[in-house]
Amino acid sequence: MYQYDQYDQAMVDARVAEFRDQCERRLKGELSEDQFKPLRLMNGLYLQLHAYMLRVAIPYGTLSAKQMRMLGHIGRKYDRDYGHFTTRQNIQYNWIKLEDAPDILADLATVEMHAIQTSGNCIRNISSDQFAGAAADEIADPRPWAELLRQWSSFHPEFSYLPRKFKIAVIASEEDRAAMRLHDIGIQLVHNDAGELGAKFYVGGGMGRTPMIAPEIRDFVPADELIHYAEACLRVYNRYGRRDNKYKARIKILVHELGKDEYTRQVEEEFAHMKTLGLNPPVAELERISTYFADPDFDQNAPDDLDMSDPDFRIWVEQNTHAHKQSGYAIATISLKPTGGIPGDASSDQIDLMADLAEQYSFDELRVTHSQNIVLPHVKKADLYALWQKLDAAGLAPANLDLVSDMIACPGLDYCSLANARSIPLAQKISERFADVKRQQDLGELKLKISGCINACGHHHAGHIGILGVDKKGFENYQLSLGGSGAEDTSLAKITGPGFDEDGIVDAVETVTNLYLKTREDGERFIDTYRRIGMAPFKEALYG
Amino acid sequence: MANPQFYLREDTPCSDAPIAFADFGDASNAIAVRIEPGDDARSLLPHLGQLAMIDISFPAFGDGRGYSSARILREAGYEGELRASGDVLIDQLSNMRRCGFDSFAPSTPLDENAAKTAFATWDDVYQKTVDARTPIWAKRHG
Structure with a gap:
């Protein structure tokens, strides 16, 4: 894992001091809320329906046990004893007091963490593959590249007042x-x-x-030009991205309106200019960072076989573990989606336990996934059974990874000031309807994603089944969509037709999954069947 | 024309009132020009030699186009006064400085001490820009 040197630590410490000063000026009334807002946002502090919400950055989703314990501590000391892991591999706390925020940031800085640029119209936390450094199918560890980008984008003087927020992800697998x-x-x-x-x-x-x-705009940027190219992409956006309408201000609108070719041409022109300025760190810097991500000291002779005579353990292994690049090891995902639970929430005690288990079984490392689960990336197969037993005893062993109850859901109207409808109670009802894990396994991979408003924080556009909560004349109404994917076969879901009320949408999910079960051919996932037969039969089943 | 509140150059502030970018044609002999967020700083590049002051206007602090304009001018070798004017607040000063501004004319005067602290916010910086500071990565591999 990356470790701060004196420079990185000084940057974060300086930010804590600066934000403490800004908070004091706000509390004394020297800063208006309008002036304070962009400053608190650049430190991850939102004002929500009931309280301030603090979003803490977890760069590329990687954490040590010590850092994880700090997240538990913050939940316990400053919030209501829990935290919520987000789709951007961060964690947020829902019940924060403004006067505590500087102390929280100071606590985080002691474990090389911060809340820098987790909101605001700037470059946000860089996200990555949660299996980075462990996946059998990666060509390299993407995290050194993400860390290089993290440093470049932190307090970037030109790109702190972009037209809108800016999110970057780095992966290294097909x-x-x-x-x-x-x-x-x-x-x-x-x-x-x-x-x-x-x-x-x-x-x-x-x-x-x-x-x-996103369209591809360049097939290859060399390692020693990464920052030049990123800088060029951002400069074109900062200068020409729309600022007249908040809802048309993201870079996707600029690329769409200019056309991919014209945007690319402008970036290439700016890139040629950047190259003359020598802004890119030398390859030696990427190499320096990479040394922190060297493989842990794997046991090369770890046995590869696994006793799966316990049927409940077998289900968990089949569902929640993935192939590791090192024989004798597995990647284990801890599901934060228990039946009837709140997707992505973990109590401070659970967070502490996961930290302990990472220390004991996973070379001191944890990951947060964009689908709001936690990964122990390097677990010896011989340790899996003991690990599973401890997880199970703490309610952390739902065997539902990538199944219908492994939902992404935004905080929705229970917390969020933007929401039109509640997401959490709906997620709870759906997970209860499909509580039987055998039934879920029979349905196979099924990515269900719920957003409580059009801003789509719950990724409903990318759901095999997506649900969007809207306000219909003062009542919560839920639109169903089908056919989205956030994976390498990226696609956007299409709306089935008129929306449903809260009970109706749960029935509707069951209706479409029943049709899938009846119609599927050998080996087809829900999304494959949908792509083969199209929307019409689903519409017929729902509204016919 | 009032002097800028903060002036970080050795020489004296330009006393000419800047003319609007739209009125700055090829024939102009003006030595001071003002550009708005939507103006293309690059179209000034052929005229940099005659300009003593470029005033980059920030009608609203949240509109960050002026930061790119400033860097573009400095990257092209402009060495005259680069003034940030308008909705310029304490918490933007250090970023503006890093993008090449050396003159600041906030529409509402700022607290002198707070500004001094703001200009000195970062002991070290991650990016190489136009302010001639050695970035952290270069110090690591110096």
């Missing part, structure tokens, strides 16, 4: 576990013909009210 093409910039590490590692750039993806899949 299988996309990070919804890369639904980001403002999606980067996939690739090899060129000469065998050198570089970055393929996709620009202009996003969800929100106008979902778009």
Whole structure:
């Protein structure tokens, strides 16, 4: 894992001091809320329906046990004993007092953490593949590249007042576990013909009210030009992105309105200019960062076989573990989606336990996934059974990864000041309807995603089944959509037709899954059947 | 024309009132020009030699186009006064400085001490820009 040197630590400490000063000026009335708002937002502090919400950055979703414990501590000391892991691999706390915020940031700084740029119209936390450094299918660890981008984008003087927020994801596998093409910039590490590692750039993806899949704008950016190219992409956006309408201000609209070719031409022109300025850190810096992400000391002789005679354990292994690049090891995902639970929530005690387990079984490392679960990336197969037993005893062993109850849901109208409808109670009802894990396994991979408003924080556009809560004449109404995917086969879901009330939408989900079960051919997932037979039969089943 | 509140250059502030970018044709002999967020700073590049002051206007602090304009002018070698005017607040000063501004004319005067602290916010910086500071990555590999 990356470790701060004196420079990184000084940056974060300076920010804590600066924000303490800004909070004091706000509390004394020297700053108006209008003036304070962009400053608190750049420190992850939102004003929500009931209280301030603080979003803490977890760069590329990677955490040590000590950092994880700090997240538990913050929940316990400053919030209501829990935290909520988000779709951007961050954590947020829902009940924060403004006067506590500087102390929280100071606590975080002691474990090399911060809330810098987790909101505001700036470059946000860089996200990545939660299996980075462990996945059997990656060509390199994407995290050193993400860390290089993190440092470049932190307190960037030119790009702190962009037209709108800006999200970057970096992956290094063909299988996309990070919804890369639904980001403002999606980067996939690739090899060129000469065998050198570089970055393929996709620009202009996003969800929100106008979902778009990012087009590829450059097939290869060399390692020593990454920052030049990113700088060029951002400068064109900062100068020409729309500022007249908040809802048309994301880079996807600029790329769409200019056209991919014209946007690319402008970026290439700016890129040529950037190259003359020598702004890119030398390759030695990427190499320095990479040394922190070297493989842990794997036991090369760890046995690869696994006793799965306990049937409940077998289900969990089949569902929640993935192939590791090192034989004898597995990647284990801890599901934060218990039946009837709130997707992504974990209590401070659970957070502490996951930290302990990471220390004991996973070389001191944890990951947060964009689907709001936690990963222990390096677990010896021989330890899986003991790990599972401890997780199970703490309610952390739902065997439902990528199944219908492994939902993404935004906080919705229970917390969020933008929401039109509640998401959490709906997620709870759906998970209760499909509580039987055998039934879920029979339904197979099924990504259900719920947003409580058109801003799409719950990724409903990318759901095999997506649900969007809207306000219909003062009543919560839920629109159903089908056919989205945030994976390497990225697609946007289409609305089935008129919406449903809260009970109706749960029935509607069951109606479409029943049709799938009746219609599927061998080996087809829900999304495959949908793509084969199209919308019409689903519409007929729902409204016919 | 009032002097800028903060002036970080050795020489004296330009006393000419800047003319609007739209009125600045090829034939102009003006030495001071003002650009708005939507104006293309690059179209000034052929005229940099004659300009003593470029005033970059910030009608609203949240509109960050002026930061790019400033850097573009400095990257092209402009060495005259680069003034930030309008909705210029304490918390934007250090970013503006890093983008090449060396003259600040906030529409509402700022607290002198707070501004001094703001200009000195960062001991070190991650990016190489136009302010000639050595970025952290260069110090690491110096």
